[in-house]
Amino acid sequence: MSWWHPAHVGHAVRGKLADVGHGTRLFVQLLRLLGTALRRPQLMGDQIHFLGNYSLSIIAVSGLFVGFVLGLQGYYTLQRYGSSEALGLLVALSLVRELGPVVTALLFAGRAGTSLTAEIGLMKAGEQLSAMEMMAVDPVSRILAPRFWAGVIVMPLLAAVFSAVGVIGGWIVGVLMIGVDGGAFWGQMQSGVDVWQDLGNGVLKSFVFGLTVTFVALLQGYAAKPTPEGVSRATTRTVVMASLAVLGLDFVLTALMFSI
């Protein structure tokens, strides 16, 4: 039978539909387990520590360098039009609206998402999840839900750190090194950045990305084949799918939020 045979196509479509169904069920289950996760703050605290604190250094350093580069590139372009004072506005808007949430989500997928997938995949391969089920402990509410909600809480905070450090990086390059007027740098930024329209939407974006990346990582780990090869594939798929989902969602969210 070749690939275009109706039986093949039907089988493939049915398999994909079943995957989508499993994914959606898990997602709804995780959303409904918010209360359970909050009732055991110790579990969630440990996960916030694992996902957040250990990601903080890479996020802060990346933010600093992205801010540096924005300061340099922005200055060279703006200076041609004699409006280098708008550098602060350019740096702050690009960080708060786009780069903060998106780059943080991509780094978060690489730094924390992979470790989540590998951890859950190995738990599954070692039959720890089955053992929990045997003891009448639901692995979704004991293992997955605290990780999910910890990831959702951590993402906006990390994105805020990224943007703030990036703004400071832009200030270091623009004001301290190149010599743009400091008052104009902050003044233009303050008159151009709106708290709800720009900052609020940026935080909302990073919240959505947190949901996406953490869910993709958990789903890949939970659905991984319980073999070493299956776990390694699931980890790779986490990075690929989470990154694509973040970039695609970013376009949709930007179109919804910032189109006038």
Place this chain on the structure above:
Amino acid sequence: MQHSKNDVWVGLFVMIGAAALVFLALQSANLLNISFQSGYRVTALFDNIGGLKPKAAVRSAGVVVGRVESIAFDDTTYQAQVTLSLQDGYKFPRDSSLKILTSGLLGDQYIGIDPGADEKNLANGDKVTSTQSAVVLENLIGQFLYGKAEEGGSAPGNSNKK
């Protein structure tokens, strides 16, 4: 609830994140200044406001003294009705005139106030009558081309006669 050794670090992490948000809100979005924007309102009619937008600056001698609050179209006079919100601390004579200016060649448009000499000051709800419209680049170019065409049209005509 028992304490764990991670509590300190989790707390620190959440506090750093919150501090970053507060920093962004205060330093880059200027949350505090938005809330105490009290002032008195003055309206003015312009023939053409060009690219003026709400929230544009109102400046006098280059200093920001207020903001454009709203822009509407007045269909009895077919003019643009601009409402300005001027800060309470600054007083201007009633016969001050408003101009729409542009900062730099491609910069944003703002309203400049030229103070007059009246003894009474502008108060809430007053209407400024002396206004000067924005310079619309297309009109300028049109006038320039028209002038050039006239020059160019007359010069060869003169040479033909000779």
